[in-house]
Each structure stands twice: as structure tokens, then as C-alpha cells.
Amino acid sequence: MGRTTSTDTSTGSVTGEGSRQDPGAPTVIGTGAGRGIRWGRVSALAVTVVCLVYAPIAMTELWPYATPGAPAIGEWLLGRSVSAEFVADAVRDRMGPYTRSLIPLIVHSVLGGLLMLLGPVQLLSAVRRRIRLHRVLGTVFAVTVYVSMAGAALYLLRTPPAEAFSGAAFWIVLATILVGTVGSVTFGVLAAVRGFPDLHQRWLLLCYGFLMTAPLLRIEWGVLPALYPGLSLQDVNRVAIMHLGALVAFGALLASRALDRRTEVPGLTGTWVPAPVLVAAHVLGAAGLGWTTGALLDQGAQGRRLFLAYLVPYVLTYAVVAVRARRARERGAVWAREEWRLHLAAQCLAPAFSAATVPVLERTMGLDRITSLIAGVGVGAGMLSYAAVALVSLRILHGREVLARQREFIGADGSN
Template identity: 65%
Template sequence: MQRPRSIPWSRVATITLVVVCVGYAPIAMTGLWPYAHPGAPALGEWVLARAVSGRYAADAVATRVGPYGRALLPMIIHSVLGGALMLLGPVQFLTAVRRRTRLHRATGVVFAVTVYVSMTGAAIYLVRTAPADAFSGAAFWIDLTTILIGTVMSVTFGIFAAVGGFPDLHQRWMLLCYGYLLTAPLLRLEWGALPRLFPGLSMEEINRVAIMHLGSVVVFGALVASRAMDRRRSVTGVRGTWVPTPVLVAAHLAGAAGMAWIVRSYLGWGANGHRLLAAYLVPYCAAYAVMFARQRTAGRGGRSWAREEWRLHWAGLCLAPAFSVAAALPLERYLGLDSLTALSAGVGIGCGVLAFAATVVVSLRVMYGRELVKRQGPATAPSAHRIPAPAAPTASVTPHTAPHAVRSARETI
């Protein structure tokens, strides 16, 4: 009996991504209709009411009327175009995989313009809304602002990489950009799933739980996708590592100190702190374990480039807790936030910011390698005396000329 063929995980992941994006697109496009016209049908509200409860969905709408009312038109533009981006993303991914270059470029231009316009609408809302007045509070406002900046900068760097002739870096930046965008549908999924895990929590409290790990989840997914699409064992000009053992040890020590501060702080805030800490630690530890294992496997297999990229992002992940603690201090002081809100905001943006920084370092690594090859090219190119001289032309030998050729050869010897 023939064994059934296993389905590659990459294909499963691709199908899942397409289903989530296509399913979320109409929810995003109609999400703000009830705020413009009370009672208007909204697919997302209908799904949420049946996934959790009608009161849960109604309370969620009621608590967002005030914040969204400050910039309703820009938010409608943002949500409608956000739904369009959910459709354009899979098109970009599939055309890149299928090598449809012209279609990929054309839809890429549309995608970039849509990102800029959609993020402009979100920026207007954030500028008009004070952090404390935002839906779900200041920590959520800070997280949204960071995602907006990361999305715009990622697509911009992706454009620069494409124009500069770095398709591998272009791919990484666009995957990171789409990872940031995927926080929207993943948050909606958590609106329906987390109330079953934490019954009785409002949507505002669910959002505070979600921001503890959404950033780390999406950037980790972008990294996994980048590595799955890059099968090169090495990259020209990239030698050695920018993350030697002393640097990695220092990153671990700094991260351990930051993590100890985070754990101690949340354990002192009762059940709410315990819940937020668990939402942060579980995905963080999973990402850490995968990065550690993958860089080790790549090193043993002689895949130097895969090992280097995994190690760069691993170091960034180690530094994320230290960055979160360092970011919480100015947030608490200059925005007047309480210590729990400030630390939650820092934790919410830590992994996303450090993954962005790691992608910057990866890009510099590749560009430095190319520049190194250009500078060393003339010096390392084979010289003229190393090139074998072309062989003298040999006359064709026919049956009639064979005896003369043999006689000539004997005379030469």
C-alpha cells in the first residue's frame, strides 16, 4: 500500500494566510459602517456577536464611538484600504513565487500607494486622539503608533531595496510590512478566542492582553517566511559573523536583566499582571526556542547565511526585554502613565522594534558584502598569467591524412 504524500507546511501556511486575508477583507471594509450610520450592517460585528455574545459586540461598538468620532472619515478610508491590502498581499506573495515579474511590479506599486494612503488615515486619527482617550487606552495607542511607523518604514525600505537591485532584501522588508498589517486580522481572531480563555473580560481588556504578544508573533512569522523562501547556503561577500559569542552572551545578559524586571513587576500586580505576563512569555519563549534551534541546525549543516540571519534575529529577540524596560521609563515620565500601562506599552512594542532593527542589520550585512566584493574585485580577480593559454588549433584528421599526421608526430618526438 502506497503511503500518502505529506503536505508541505509551507503550502499549508500559504493557504491559511490567503484564507485569513480574504476572509478578513470584507470585515475590515465594513467595520466602521455602524459608527457612520448606527444600525448599519457590519460583517465583523455579526461574526463577533455569534462567536462570543451580542452584548460583547454591542459594548465593543459603544466604547469605540467616541474615539473614532474624532476622525471618522480618515478611519473609514484606513479600514476600507486596509481591506484592500489584505487582498493585495496574497497577490504579491503568489506572483513573487510564480515569477510573474510584470504583474508583481504593477500590483506592488498599487500595494505601496495603498499602504501610504491607508496609514495616512490612521495617522490622522492618532494625531487627533490623545493616548489616554484612545480606544483601549494609552498602551494600545502607543502600540498602534509603532505599528504604523513600522509599516510605512518597511514598505519604504522595500521600495529602496527593489530599486537598488536587492531582491532578497526587498522580499524581507515587504514580508515584514505585511506582518505588521496582519496584526489587524489576528487581533480580530483574538477578540473571538480570548474571551473563551478569559471569560468576563471586556474588549478593551482583551486588547491589552493581545498587544503583549501580537508584535512578536507577526515579526516572527515574517522571519520564518523569509527563511523559507531563501534557500541559499551562503551570500556573496558575507563571511564570518556579526554576532560572535561575546556579543551573543552580552545580549543574553541584558535581556535576562530586562526579563527579570518585567517578571517581577507583573507578578506584583495581581491577577491582571499574571495574565499579561503569561500572554507575553509563552510566545516569546516559543520564538526563542525556534531561533536557537534553527541557527544551531543551520550551523551544523554548513548553511552559513541561514545561521547568520537566525543569529541576528535571535540577538534582537534577546535584547527586546531590555528595550521594553528602557522604553517604559520615558513613557511613564513624559506621558504621565502609570507604571503598569507604561511597561505594557514597552513590552508591546519591544519585539516588533527589535525585529525591525535586526532586519536593518541583515540588510547592512548583505549590502556590506556586495560592497566588499566590488572593492576587492580587481585585486582578487584572476590575473592574466593564471588564465590558461588557448590551445593551438588542431587540423581535422581524416582517413587520408592520418598516416601523414602519425609520421609528423613521430618526427616531432
């Protein structure tokens, strides 16, 4: 009521009190009513609850390492959901690595808790089109990400992979998440400055997806010991590595598609994923998945456990993306089909990338086979999800470039 809207003809988005020339304006693309939006609200509410609960846990998590005996909400909850012995083992395993970089890690965890609060507020300010609030909090969010990740980077630089909490595989995956988080927020900021709200939206959702690995990992700390009694915290983390990165990136994709209701993007013609390319991606992916399966199953009971943790989420995610791509084609949603297919190709290639990464990690870092397999799966999921968003961004930018050239040609032809 009383709010003006303007349509951005170059992106097909509708923004409140702003346009493509206002890079600070929050944008939610095509937020029409429907079943998908209702599910989106439920998902947004669930994420918000998780963030609000986890924020104080993150902020107090390292207090006992600075002052033994200091209260920590996370330890208190974990001790009652699992056991006091599980918590004691976790503290003992982390004491050595964390003590050497305690101040950077405190900065990282406290600001990480702040990011958990800023994320839902940013999404709400975008939905409500609160431009000034969104712009100010967006600046705070980006700066907080950089400072928080700098703390994590100092910890990783000061800690040899083999001496890190939960071992070398965990160190490698943390480094991958760090690079993905910083890269995503950087591209998101650049997209906002250049006036590309749809790209800004995608990159920031991916960034927040990477950040969500922290609270989701803590949930798995409380859940997995019930499924695998007696499993150590290091083994719990290894199970989580097999799917967490892929799941948060999948969540970011679902959010992006739910907010972008466009059927076409101006200037977008043809496809970057024709049938031969998609078939080749499936062949390479099947080969990579087959090799990874055999390598994991050769590792005994631990390998079988890790294989299930990897395969089940992978198959479910693949099925959803493939079905969504087919449904988009059936209803003539050209842009939705293209984005789903780009992500589908990337997901197919992730196992092949992981399989190729394993021998590289073994030779360059001297890791054993099981550690290299775990790290390879985590790196492959993160890298290919990041690459998929990059390809989607390039696809949109290419469409705009085509449209701009068409306009220049029409203008030149008219002047003649």
C-alpha cells in the first residue's frame, strides 16, 4: 500500500523503490503467490529458527578454551543430547589446535554468531523492500564475513593439516568453505555495485549456505551418535563432510529458484547444456561415482558408513534437480530449465572432480587413501556448486551482452 514499484526490463525483476541503477535496493525476483512460496516460507522460518538458536552457541563456544570452566551453551546441550564423555572428548581433541590460535578463533566464532542473526534480517529486509536497512546491513554483513573468515584463515595457516581438529580432511574442507564463502560474498557485493540484483541474490544465498554448514554440523553432532553409537567426534565430522557442503549448496539453489519466477531472461537464446554435453557429464560423473564407490567400500566398515552418508543425499539431490529441469521444460520455462540443467551438469561432474582430486591430495600432502577420499568428496561438492553459480552468472551476463548488441545494431540500422 502506497509503495511504488519499478520493473527492471533488463532482468525481468521487480524491485520496490529502486531499479537496476540503484544497486543498494533489495531485490526479490517474481515473488508471486503459490505453493512454492508457502514451502519457501516454511523453509525460511526453519532456517531462521536454526540461526537464532545457533547464534548464542557460536558466540560462547570458545569461552571454556579461554577460561576453563566457563559456561558454553553448545557444550551444555551436547552433553544432554549425547553424553558428557562425548563432550569431554570433543574438548580434549580441540584444546591443542585451538589454543595456538585462540584469539582469531574467538573473533571468528563471535562474528559467526552475528552472521547467523544478520542473514535472516537481510532476507526479511529484501522481502519487505526496506532499501536503506538492507543496504546498511548488507555492508555490515560483508565486512563481518571478511573479518570472521580472516580469523578462520589465521587458524588454518597456523595449524598444520595433520594437527588440525578432526584431522587433515576437516582442515581441507574448512579451507574450501572459507574460500567459497569469501568468494561468494565478494561476487555478491560486485553484483550489487554493478546493478545486477539477480546475480547479487544468488551469490549471497550461496554465501549464506556455506555459513550454514556450522549450525548444521552441530546438529549432526547431536544426531549421528544416536545412529552410530560409540562413534568419535572425528568420525562424526567425517560422516558430515560427505554431504554437508552439497546439501547447503542445494538449499541455496532451491532458494534462488523459488525467488526467481521468470520464465525467460532477455537475450538468452539456446542452451549451454545441450544433450551431448549433459550426456558427457553423466558419463564422466558415473565413472567418478563408480571409482569413488569402489574406493570407499574397500575401506571396510568405516568406508561403508561414509559411502552411505555420501550416496543417499547425492541421489536424492540429483533426483530433485533432474525432475525440476524436466518440469521446467514441460511448462516452457526456458530460463528455469537452463539454470536447473547447468546445476545438474555440475552435480554430475562433482564425483569425477572428487575422484581426480584424491590422488592429487595423496601425492602433494602425503595423505592416506581414506583421508584423501573424504577430503576429495568435500572439495568436489563445494567446488562444483560454486562453479555452477558462476556459470549461471555468466549465462545471465552473456544474455545481457547479446541484448545490448542487438539494441546497438538496431540503433545503428535506424540511424542509417
